Amino acid sequence: MLRTLAARVRREWDRLHRAAVSLDGQTTFVLTSAAVLVVLQFILGDRGLFRTHLASFLPPDWHGLAGWGWWFGMQGLLGFVVPAVAFRALFADNRAEMGLGLGDWRVASVVAALYLPVVAVGTWVLSDGAAFQEQYPHYQPATRDWGLFLIYEALFLFYWIGWEYLWRGFVLFGTAPAFGLSAIFVQALPFAALHVTKPWPEALLSVVGGIALGALVWRCRSFWIAVPIHAAQMMLLDLWCTLRIRTGVTGKGLDAYFELWAQLG
Template sequence: MIDRLRGEWQELRASVAGLSPNARRAAIVLIAATLLVLVHLQVGSRRFYRFTLDNPLGFEEAAFGAWAWWFGTQGIFGFVVPAAILLLAFRWTPRQAGLGLGDWKLALGITALYLPLVVIGTWILTDGTGFQEQYPHYLPARDDWGIFLTYEALFLFYWIGWEYLWRGFVLFGTAPAIGAPLAIVVQTVPFAILHAQKPPAEAYLSVLGGLALGALVWRCRSFWIAVPIHAAQMLILDWWATMRHRTGAEGIGLEALAQALGGT
């Protein structure tokens, strides 16, 4: 039995040794991404902040501090650490790591075309109680514009970490080994799974959104394009939900829109 196990071990080592450098790097990227998500869900969680660390950031409202902690740790585990792996451990250039500007003209053009659709789509979505009960995630932000703006600014760092982990680290880290089309699919899978607890419409749309964002990022050769698209999407969603809360606007027609905008 021992000889058989030794033989299996040697065969496994030979298989690993036979992997190409790109394949080994892709394996490291996928394992690292998995570990970073697990660490963030545990150490970066709002519950860990409030009940284990006891509000170390010193915010007057511990609940707000918990959201700041969640956003900040996502930025660190999703952007800072993965970028360091690609730039320092792999010795990739910023362009290879998806950190360059890429085709920024195309990116700006697509963003300009997409944002009006987001404004209309989020206006319609926030008419449902499922969205109004979840957004903004820190509900007191709906009643204080100062808190709302601070919350959204912190949220931006979260989006940089969230987008880079999938559309930067995993996409660019695996594409040399498995090709861009499959890498786009690979980064979509965990991205969509992490939307499982969202409202059904958002959860299912995350599959399409993951594929579309992955393809767009690869075409532009820069993950940065995904940040304003996703961040603006959430900011506008939060804003519409807040305006509906503050004004009581219901429905999606012009009368409801005028009522919501009248509350600014």
């Protein structure tokens, strides 16, 4: 009986070994690394961790902005810097293979030029709500100090670069040799899963948005186009809410828009 059991264990071990060596090394590394990097972002990028263990090393007046900077910075580091360095060191021969080249920048520019005005108008309308002005920017002191606002938004941009490269760069281009066009859907799955705690309309739209952004990046052969497309939604909302808070202007129409700039002038 022991011989039979030992023989069965050997057979299963051989099957496991054959399966393991048949895996595509790049795809296995990219997907496993992406999962680890997301977990590390939630653990190491937590603002609570920053407040507990690191904030005491800074002046009290810096704690608020530094907390958001910690979260944004860890996303940029773990979503962009670490995977890009690993991708280049282990697999890619050039920036184009990593999704970091300019790609078809003409198509990307046209898409951005068509999309960003729509986002600007949409976020202008949303910013008229008190609920949005209470939430955006997340670091409220930035609404009263343009210096703080610019620092906050620069850190926020680094966050978006990290968020977008992890999925539309590292995972999309990293799995493309194995999955081909289907890599667009592979990168959209974890992207949608990370939106599961959002309100249900946003959660469902993340599926569509993830596929659409993946397809756009695939067409342009560069992840960079995804950054303004995605980041503009939040950064413009931050700007409009800040301007409304500073001026007290309400309303969604052109009269409110011109009044806002007249008061700033």
